[in-house]
Structure formats: structure tokens, C-alpha cells
Amino acid sequence: RTVYLNGEYMPEDEAKVSVFDRGFLMADGVYEVTSVLDGKLIDFDGHAVRLQRSLDELEMRHPSSKEDLLEVHRELVRLNEITDGMIYLQITRGNPGDRDFAYPPQDTAPTVVLFTQAKPGMADSPLTKTGMKVISIPDQRWGRRDIKTVQLLYPSMGKMMAKAAGADDAWMVEDDHITEGTSNNAYIVKGNTIVTRQLGHDILHGITRAAVLRFAREAQMSVEERPFTVAEAQAADEAFITSASMFVMPVVEMDGAAIGSGAPGPVAARLREIYLDESRKTAI
């Protein structure tokens, strides 16, 4: 596999980063994951805008223009012959040459890494037929979850807790209300209304979330952006998640209780179809 590191394309085993890199020592870095379908990037613009925001919030320099980043994404898709899959991009505050809590000077070069992950047939995951099972766990992450940092230990623990419980993912709970999944935004459907937590510092502003809510409103579906509880989720007619790599995925069980009929519901299926159709049309 060919990867990109600081301006150069190289075989993955030649790509080396310093032990003093702040991404390695302090999780001082941000990332994006962009999906590729039929060799084209889904919502590249949305990811580029959120990347800029994450960098701004952490006072990190933007290492290159949006156009240059797009070119690197496209070149990696080409070099690695990706039809369906993902592109991972990570920017860290680089290597200050020593370990120090304070940020290094602004002219310290950031470390920029991109690589691809092939996922043949990713739009036809068998999970769409069965739906996902989730458990609830306390949300013990830091308070700026709107910044997409590489600090992913708690979400990893959450995935392991889900696995140990025989579930597919964990939805995190704060002050009795669900924030989001370990790597996705969370939704319930009650009657004709789609409910999902409003944007703030407590969740990631999902790029797929923004698109799906826009399509839902365009299709005259009613959307409420507010927090909801585990009990509400268990009593809902349907539930689902969204993320760049899962698109829209039904959730059929919460803490062992069936949601609705216990099978994937029509709202999630319709939103998934609209999302995939529309995103493919605007993919670049």
C-alpha cells in the first residue's frame, strides 16, 4: 500500500514518524475519515471544512490548501486502486524535538499522514439486514468532543465493552441522556419524528449527520434536535446511527431490549437509500 507522509508518497513500511511527535506523545492531533464509493470521494467538502475547524480550535496551522488535500486524496485512491473504502487523514502538531506540555512555536512543521483502507462492497453491509445491537455506557470522554482529535481511548474501551456484552457498539450517556455512539451519531424515531441530539461541545458534528438531516427535511420528515434518554430509545419505533463509513445503519436493540419490532425499520432504510443516492451524485 502506498501512503502519504509530509508531501511524499511512499510504501507504508517506509513511512516513519518521530518518537517525539506530539501525536504520539500527547494525542495532539486531529483526523478525518472520508468514504470512497466507486472510486469517488463522498462529501469531501464537508470533511475539509470540519478539518479546518478542528485545526482552528486547537490553534494548529493548516498545512495545505483544500485543493492540495483533495489532490492527495485522489492520488491515493488512484495509486491504491480503491473502488470502495476509506481515506484516513491525520494532522498532528509535529515534532518539537523534546517533550513539553506547552505548544511548540507556530513554525513547527505539522505531521501530515494519509492512507487508504479498502472495504469492497462497503455499501452493502449485512448489518443493514440484521441491524446493530447497542449497549449504554457512561460518557467519560473529555468536554470538547466537537473537535475531532485522535484521543480515542475511551471510544476504544466502549467498543470493547460492547463486544464483551455481545453487542455491536456502545451509546454513551451523560446526565441521563445519550450523547452519541463510540464512532457515530445516534438517532431514534418516534411516530413520524426523527430525534437526535443537538450540536454542541458534547458531540462530534457528524458530516453524515448534517447531510442526513438535510435530506430528511427535504423529504418533509420531521426532525427534532434534542437529547433523548435510554428509556426513550428502548420505547422508540426505530433507531439508527450515521457515520462516514457506516452511512445510515439501523439499531434494533438497546441494553437487551428490542427497539420497535426488533428488526430494521423503514425510516432508517429510506434515509440510507436517499443518503447513498444523493452522495453518489455529488461524489468527486
Ligand code: PLP
Ligand atoms: N461521533 C463520533 C464520536 C465519531 O467518531 C464519528 C465519526 O467517526 C461520528 C460521530 C460520525 O461523524 P461523520 O458522519 O462525520 O463520520
